Amino acid sequence: RVLCEHVLVMREGRVEDYGKTVDVFSRPKSRYTRALLSAIPTPVVEPDWLDKTDLTVECTNSVCQYGEKITMKIEGSVALVSGANRGIGRAFVECLIKRGAKRVYVTARDPKQFNSVISIEPAKVHALQLDITDGAQIENAVGAARDVDLLINNAGANGNTSMISISDTENARREMEVNYFGTMAMCRAFAPTLKANGGGAIVNVLSILSKVNLPASGSYSASKAAAYSMTQGVRAELAAQNTWLLELCPERWTPIWQRIFKGRKRIQSMSLTELARRGGWNRRCLSRWYGARGERRSWPGSKGR
Secondary structure, eight states: OOSOSEEEEEETTEEEEEEEHHHHHHSOSSHHHHHHHHHSOOOOOOTTTTTTOOTTSOOOSHHHHHSTTOOOOOTTOEEEESSOSSHHHHHHHHHHHHTTOSEEEEEESOGGGOHHHHTTOTTTEEEEEOOTTOHHHHHHHHHHOTTOOEEEEOOOOOOOOOSSSSSOSHHHHHHIIIIIIIHHHHHHHHHHHHHHTTOOEEEEEOOGGGTSOOGGGHHHHHHHHHHHHHHHHHHHHHGGGTOEEEEEOOOOOOHHHHHHHHOHHHHHTSOHHHHHHHHTOOHHHHTTTBOTTSOBOOOTTSTTO
């Protein structure tokens, strides 16, 4: 209620409520949202609690270390964002610049994809080629970004495949290499840099599927679950050097889902081939929701609607 400007309430794939946070909490439109608010304790929070945070207090327990006493000012910080060439990664860069970051290092595997993100603020955005599964490239990135105090591990891989019905485990191995081993390698490599710069913070971009497995993306879900567990362990190890570690577990957000919210009926009228092309989806994954020839079936969780 304090940090978010807007709230989206969903139930079984359907939007129940959406609007400004203050409106949804004070005047919820749906009975489902009202039931949620009555069932979940919502204690009163001081609107200016972030401004009152006292970082000079010596933290001696987990509540102080990981609770409301910890915050980070983006203004003046130096960040590195992996997988920053598009989507959520690019959005991170935009927000960091808007919030006053001093410098933002952006990374991606293909240098040709940097032009768009550099154009956000050429004087502050610096591009580095980086494949987080390549130890040599990680080492080069650490050497080039020695002033980083905020590491955002956003790079990831998703083959959109199941675990049993798929013909081989190539996608599963790739997802684990990137989402688990690659993210851990970045945490390990930049930990000394963050320590030297006062502790700083790491944000590991995971997924809501790190907490529940979606069979259509079963191996991806497993790799994110592994990264979620790894994040907890790394957080404990880095606590001694005052490095704060946060896991971020968003819903899937690709062009196809943006179109769902902007025009659900139009999306449902699209053919399988068009959905795959516009949304960047794996056609085999979509075929589980549609007929083999692309005829429409009911949406997941829609109960035939």
